Amino acid sequence: MCELLGMSANTPTDIRFSFSGLIQRGGRTGPHSDGWGIAFYESRGCRTFHDPTPGYRSEVAKLVATHSLKSRTVICHIRKATGTSKVCLENTHPFTRELWGRRWAFAHNGRLKGIKRWPLGAYRPIGTTDSESAFCWLLGRVRERFPTPPERVQALSAYLRQLCAEIATTGTFNMMLSDSRHLFCHCSTDLTRLTRRAPFGKARLIDTELSVDFAQQTTPRDIVTIIATRALTHDEPWQAMGRGSFTVFRAGRRMRA
Amino acid sequence: MCELLGMSANTPTDIRFSFSGLIQRGGRTGPHSDGWGIAFYESRGCRTFHDPTPGYRSEVAKLVATHSLKSRTVICHIRKATGTSKVCLENTHPFTRELWGRRWAFAHNGRLKGIKRWPLGAYRPIGTTDSESAFCWLLGRVRERFPTPPERVQALSAYLRQLCAEIATTGTFNMMLSDSRHLFCHCSTDLTRLTRRAPFGKARLIDTELSVDFAQQTTPRDIVTIIATRALTHDEPWQAMGRGSFTVFRAGRRMRA
Numbered sequence: 001m002c003e004l005l006g007m008s009a010n011t012p013t014d015i016r017f018s019f020s021g022l023i024q025r026g027g028r029t030g031p032h033s034d035g036w037g038i039a040f041y042e043s044r045g046c047r048t049f050h051d052p053t054p055g056y057r058s059e060v061a062k063l064v065a066t067h068s069l070k071s072r073t074v075i076c077h078i079r080k081a082t083g084t085s086k087v088c089l090e091n092t093h094p095f096t097r098e099l100w101g102r103r104w105a106f107a108h109n110g111r112l113k114g115i116k117r118w119p120l121g122a123y124r125p126i127g128t129t130d131s132e133s134a135f136c137w138l139l140g141r142v143r144e145r146f147p148t149p150p151e152r153v154q155a156l157s158a159y160l161r162q163l164c165a166e167i168a169t170t171g172t173f174n175m176m177l178s179d180s181r182h183l184f185c186h187c188s189t190d191l192t193r194l195t196r197r198a199p200f201g202k203a204r205l206i207d208t209e210l211s212v213d214f215a216q217q218t219t220p221r222d223i224v225t226i227i228a229t230r231a232l233t234h235d236e237p238w239q240a241m242g243r244g245s246f247t248v249f250r251a252g253r254r255m256r257a
Numbered sequence: 258m259c260e261l262l263g264m265s266a267n268t269p270t271d272i273r274f275s276f277s278g279l280i281q282r283g284g285r286t287g288p289h290s291d292g293w294g295i296a297f298y299e300s301r302g303c304r305t306f307h308d309p310t311p312g313y314r315s316e317v318a319k320l321v322a323t324h325s326l327k328s329r330t331v332i333c334h335i336r337k338a339t340g341t342s343k344v345c346l347e348n349t350h351p352f353t354r355e356l357w358g359r360r361w362a363f364a365h366n367g368r369l370k371g372i373k374r375w376p377l378g379a380y381r382p383i384g385t386t387d388s389e390s391a392f393c394w395l396l397g398r399v400r401e402r403f404p405t406p407p408e409r410v411q412a413l414s415a416y417l418r419q420l421c422a423e424i425a426t427t428g429t430f431n432m433m434l435s436d437s438r439h440l441f442c443h444c445s446t447d448l449t450r451l452t453r454r455a456p457f458g459k460a461r462l463i464d465t466e467l468s469v470d471f472a473q474q475t476t477p478r479d480i481v482t483i484i485a486t487r488a489l490t491h492d493e494p495w496q497a498m499g500r501g502s503f504t505v506f507r508a509g510r511r512m513r514a
Contacts, residue, residue: 044383045346050304063320089302090360098354101381103347122379124358126301 002093002109003032003229004191005076006176008183008249010223012042012070017205017212020065021232024207025078026055032078035092038064039105040071041180046103050092072251073183075176077107083130090127094176095135097123099142100149102179106135109229110172110188134173138163153182153248153255160184161246168244174229183249185227187241194238195225195252203233223252259350259366260289260486261448262333263433265440265506267480269299269327274462274469277322278489281464282335283312289335292349295321296362297328298437303360307349329508330440332433334364340387347384351433352392354380356399357406359436363392366486367429367445391430395420410439410505410512417441418503425501431486440506442484444498451495452482452509460490480509 005022007015019038027033033054040047047069051060055078077093085091093107108131116133121140125132141163142156150156160177164186167173174191177184185191198221200214218224227249231238241247248255262279264272276295284290290311297304304326308317312335334350342348350364365388373390378397382389398420399413407413417434421443424430431448434441442448453460455478457471475481484506488495498504505512 042346045307045309045349047307047346048305050302052302059324060320063317067316089299089304092302098380098383101383103383123355126355126358126360 001082002077002079003030004107004109004174004176004227005074005232006183006185006227007071007074008225008252009072010221010251010253011219012072013222013224014068014070014217015074016065016068017203017210018226018228018232019076020210021205021207022076022078022228023055023061023065026058026061028056029207030078032080034079034081034087036061036076036078037092037094037107038074038076039094039096039178040069041073041178042071044102044180046096046105046180048094048096048105050089052087052089052092073178073180075105075107075178075183082111085127085129088127091129093131095132097135097139099139104139104177104179106175106177108134109174109190112167112171112173115167115170134167138167157184157248157255164246165244176227181250182255183227185241185247185249187243187245189243190229191227191241192229192231192238193225193227193241194236195223197223203236205233206231225249225252225254258339259334259336260287261364261366261431261433261484262489263440263442263484264328264331265482265509266329267478267508267510268476269329270479270481271325271327271474272331273322273325274460274467275483275485275489276333277467278462278464279333279335279485280312280318280322283315283318285313286464287335289337291336291338291344293318293333293335294349294351294364295331295333296351296353296435297326298330298435299328301359301437303353303362303437305351305353305362307346309344309346309349330435330437332362332364332435332440339368342384342386345384348386350388352389354392354396356396361396361434361436363432363434365391366431366447369424369428369430372424372427391424395424414441414505414512421503422501433484438507439512440484442498442504442506444500444502446500447486448484448498449486449488449495450482450484450498451493452480454480460493462490463488482506482509482511
């Protein structure tokens with residue numbers, strides 16, 4: 001299994017605090033030592049870092065943890081390989097593809113039985129994970145249904161919700177997906193979320209000795225939602241997302257379906 | 258304009274020496290300060306780093322220059338923005354797309370007039386450069402002609418050569434393209450190449466005080482070809498590539514067309 005971390009914010013926000021906690025689970029406080037990856041959106045652009053080495057001692061992770069890369073939308077993943085998919089760069093999430101001139105990023109936690117036999121459309125997996133197959137199937141279906149972006153994101157969300165439910169019939173499908181504007185999340189078993197907004201307080205990581213006073217790093221207008229497989233901090237009101245739920249975030253806020 | 262650097266090798270090879278020279282031209286010894294990017298292939302996987310800041314003082318470039326990431330195929334680009342395309346992450350080369358379950362990477366030097374009006378197939382640009390439009394057009398045409406990979410790479414090369422010549426009618430098209438196995442190069446005006454093989458000697462960078470003795474870092478079987486806009490080292494037999502030439506490298510060697 002794996003762990004996921006996502007962020008949606010209404011202003012470019014530094015995710016290093018949460019990342020520093022999660023990456024410890026990549027071989028130190030957790031068993032997810034088969035690589036890690038992160039995608040940061042900056043406007044339409046997307047910056048990704050991938051490393052098939054354990055996160056807690058990855059040099060690339062050190063760079064990410066020590067340099068401020070601000071983003072409104074982030075997807076991060078630490079991997080514990082299951083089944084027969086080997087540990088290598090091409091099997092490291094998040095996976096990305098282009099649709100409608102937008103870069104889509106996807107990361108997944110869980111196992112999906114038989115998904116590799118589902119008929120694919122425009123996108124083909126590069127690696128051998130069931131996760132990447134699920135992503136290719138899903139994005140191919142979206143492309144077929146919407147050759148151009150639908151006017152209302154609700155139409156896209158409703159279709160994605162349906163596709164996610166279909167995939168989830170094959171196993172566990174905790175996933176995060178972004179088209180650079182929205183963060184789409186499907187929870188099969190384990191996703192929890194936390195929204196930070198004014199008045200901001202302090203937070204302390206569970207996985208390493210690190211605290212932060214968000215009041216000193218934010219403006220009163222900032223809204224930042226963090227989604228993770230398991231809570232990353234002590235003493236904050238993390239809220240479990242429902243089994244089978246599909247949620248869309250934009251600019252830090254949960255959107256109405 | 259911009260500068261390009263590519264590598265094809267028969268064994269995973271460290272490109273830091275060449276990269277350390279090129280990146281100086283990103284604002285210190287050259288005017289290419291509008292961002293830089295690099296794609297390293299590792300088997301089927303591709304690791305990319307992009308930064309819209311000047312290369313010579315980019316923190317991400319420092320990471321790349323100080324950590325050994327070995328690869329058989331590399332494409333690197335430093336950018337000097339021309340025309341109306343702004344300096345931002347999505348306009349930073351190399352651009353990547355998936356075709357046939359392979360990740361393709363592309364970087365370009367030159368200006369192409371009117372290319373953005375050419376009809377596109379399956380791929381759409383994310384940013385606003387004429388380079389990315391050319392890449393999307395070219396890969397869309399390859400996808401139409403070859404829905405699955407041709408048995409012989411010569412068929413692919415011949416078609417790419419024809420597409421490159423077509424693009425080059427609109428302006429200057431010095432480019433590097435890879436499907437993870439081959440490095441395809443088209444030269445309109447400025448590309449030069451150098452093959453290092455046994456007996457290996459010493460080399461000294463032009464742009465910064467750095468020398469290396471390749472004899473100490475290689476085995477007698479290694480073959481490494483470097484392609485660049487301008488020579489990167491003193492005292493090595495860099496060879497200009499012909500105007501209008503199209504060349505394919507695999508495992509460090511030039512392939513017969």
